Amino acid sequence: MEPSTVAVVGAGAIGVTATAELATRGADVTLYERGSLAAGSSGRAAGVCYDAFADRTDARIATRSLERFRELPSVFTELPYVWLARSGDEKRATAIRTQSRRMHELGLDVSLVAPDDLYDRFPGLVTDDVAVAAIAHGAGYAETENYVEVMAERARKNGAAIRTETPVEIATDPLQVPAADEKRSFDAVLVAGGAHSKHILDTAGVSIPLKPYRVQALVTDPIPTSETVPMCFDATGNYYFRPHTGGLLVGDGTERVESDPEHWQRDADEEFVQQTRERIAERIRPDEIGVRKAWAGLCTATPDGDPLVGELRSGLFVATGFHGHGFMRAPALGERITDEILGGDGVRRFDPTRFDGTETFEIVAGMDIE
Ligand SMILES: Cc1cc2nc3c(=O)[nH]c(=O)nc-3n(C[C@H](O)[C@H](O)[C@H](O)COP(=O)(O)OP(=O)(O)OC[C@H]3O[C@@H](n4cnc5c(N)ncnc54)[C@H](O)[C@@H]3O)c2cc1C
Structure with a gap:
């Protein structure tokens, strides 16, 4: 019933x-x-949305979600998602090649992209150090x-x-x-x-077996080239970014320590803010990087x-x-x-x-x- x-x-x-x-x-x-x-x-959350999943079930779920996000144009902005490995990082380069092939086989609009082509398409992005990059065209971000x-x-x-x-x-x-x-x-x-x-x-x-863990993000002041970058995950550096109100929203990866959901540090660490400035300085090369706000949040692991x-x-x-x-x-x-x-x-x-x-x-x- x-x-x-x-x-x-x-x-x-x-x-x-x-x-x-x-x-x-x-x-x-x-x-x-x-x-x-x-x-x-x-x-x-950063609101990064993509269908770049190498497993069939995950890919179907993500594809369906993107369909639903696209029904909400006031919420969702289309923008490709790029993930990359730097020169010398063979392990992640190989993983990205394998993932993109598998995603392509699943029928997703995902392909490898040569660093020069990536630069031509997104001239705000520094690609000199990129060994392998893949691009998911079915992607975007939501508020x-x-x-x-x-x-x-x-x-x-x-x-x-x-x-x-x-x-x-x-x-x-x-x-x-x-x-x-x-x-x-x-x-x-x-x-x-x-x-x-x-x-x-x-x-x-x-x-239930569930562990909360902390992740961090910040939003920069406006950066003129931020409209000429894709959403991007630097797998070697383990950080991601996307355009955000004229600047960038930048976040880090997993903090492998369990957090207490009632008592956790809601502000970003100074070390994260400093490291993020350095990362953006290398990947975007803005004239200067002001940080408008920085924060932490909880994700959940199984x-x-x-x-x-x-x-x-x-x-x-x-x-x-x-x-x-x-x-x-x-x-x-x-x-x-x-x-x-x-x-x-x-x-x-x-x-x-x-x-x-x-x-x-x-x-x-x-x-x-x-
Ligand atoms: C910095 C950061 C960046 C992220 N970026 C992305 C991203 O780009 N893309 C992405 O897919 N995911 C991202 N995530 C992960 C994403 O935020 C979560 O996976 C998602 O928001 C989980 O949604 P939820 O509804 O399960 O949980 P929540 O949004 O946490 O909602 C749970 C709600 O339950 C309420 N609640 C708790 N206890 C009780 C109670 N006893 N009674 C009543 N209400 C209660 C809470 O107040 C809360 O509002 C990010 C997370 C963080 C922190």
């Missing part, structure tokens, strides 16, 4: 997409958010808070109730969502609490690098563990988890019951090429 009442916990990209989707398909859905919309990682607001508005228009400033827990048998002022029963509950998902599920006595998306117990669903790729996959995964909540199929590979929650594991990299 299809659930008629559904609670969603967490108003990040995943939670609002699922809420909008559930409401559109006729469910009576209530979204609970402990802060404001996009208060978690979604409001801190992440804007996306969350647009989806929340869609959810409201379709009858969803959105309760911000309302932290909740989960109770099972029967399935209930206790907030400070009420305790409501639901046919189904989706936990999309980002880095807090493990804690939220702990309140229901359900354990034992095998795949997310936890699906049903944990009868009526209790989860969607988290995205290794820094949650925003770009939110439109498609919001649809897929809705399918599953409403009785259809989910994504088998992401089944959260593939672990028992007690696993010990190291945080593995999301973007980095090992």
